[in-house]
Amino acid sequence: MRMRKLKHLTDRQQRCQAVWIQDPEAHWGHWPDLYPEATELWLEIGCGKGKFTALTAEANPQALLLGMERVPEAHVMAMEKAMEMGLQNVRYLIYDAQKMDKCFAPGELDGIFLNFSDPWPATRHARRRLTHRDFLARYAKALKPGGKLWFKTDNTGLFEFSVKEFERSGWKLSEVTRDLHADGVVGIMTGYEEKFHAQGIPICRLVAQYVGAEP
Numbered sequence: 001m002r003m004r005k006l007k008h009l010t011d012r013q014q015r016c017q018a019v020w021i022q023d024p025e026a027h028w029g030h031w032p033d034l035y036p037e038a039t040e041l042w043l044e045i046g047c048g049k050g051k052f053t054a055l056t057a058e059a060n061p062q063a064l065l066l067g068m069e070r071v072p073e074a075h076v077m078a079m080e081k082a083m084e085m086g087l088q089n090v091r092y093l094i095y096d097a098q099k100m101d102k103c104f105a106p107g108e109l110d111g112i113f114l115n116f117s118d119p120w121p122a123t124r125h126a127r128r129r130l131t132h133r134d135f136l137a138r139y140a141k142a143l144k145p146g147g148k149l150w151f152k153t154d155n156t157g158l159f160e161f162s163v164k165e166f167e168r169s170g171w172k173l174s175e176v177t178r179d180l181h182a183d184g185v186v187g188i189m190t191g192y193e194e195k196f197h198a199q200g201i202p203i204c205r206l207v208a209q210y211v212g213a214e215p
């Protein structure tokens with residue numbers, strides 16, 4: 001996400017101490033301690049300005065939600081939203097998903113959300129796509145057996161690429177649709193999703209579970 005530099009970024013970050021995880025790697029294997037009431041740990045990768053993260057946390061008090069974002073200007077806006085809403089079960093980290101093995105112990109996560117990930121259309125950039133097989137291997141490791149990954153995008157090229165990457169990497173797909181809101185809005189929309197939906201652009205969605213490579 002390209003964003004203009006924000007004025008007073010540091011001050012704004014400081015006001016969000018209650019939801020800001022500044023030392024994510026120190027929580028490796030201990031994330032649930034942040035909110036012991038939760039029975040599930042969910043991660044949204046690339047949460048942007050955090051609309052989906054906050055609304056999902058609000059609707060799911062049984063879960064601790066983590067919003068991961070690598071752009072500080074978006075991350076601070078996500079934190080401010082959660083603070084305004086007075087949410088207790090959500091935290092935010094400035095982090096690159098590429099290093100997530102250092103952040104999450106094997107089997108620590110119950111769920112992962114990938115919403116409107118950058119498509120990186122050029123073939124030479126395929127490894128940057130968050131559904132490239134190298135990323136899927138990281139997710140498979142961090143999710144507990146039976147854990148789910150929810151993926152939504154407006155980009156049909158990225159979606160078809162992703163379906164192939166999941167299938168060849170030992171994931172079982174369900175709830176695959178190329179027009180999620182055809183019969184009315186389904187589930188919580190992200191900031192990007194609202195814009196695309198308003199323009200009449202269909203939204204693709206799939207749910208994936210890692211089942212391991214074929215013997």
Ligand SMILES: C[S@@+](CC[C@H](N)C(=O)[O-])C[C@H]1O[C@@H](n2cnc3c(N)ncnc32)[C@H](O)[C@@H]1O
Nearest residue numbers: 001046047048069070096097115116190191192
């Ligand atoms: C197109 S935006 C979508 C934002 C939000 N999920 C939505 O649907 O409104 C993609 C976001 O993913 C973030 N992102 C991309 N690659 C990332 C990575 N490797 N680790 C963490 N965040 C990443 C970008 O900075 C950007 O904010």
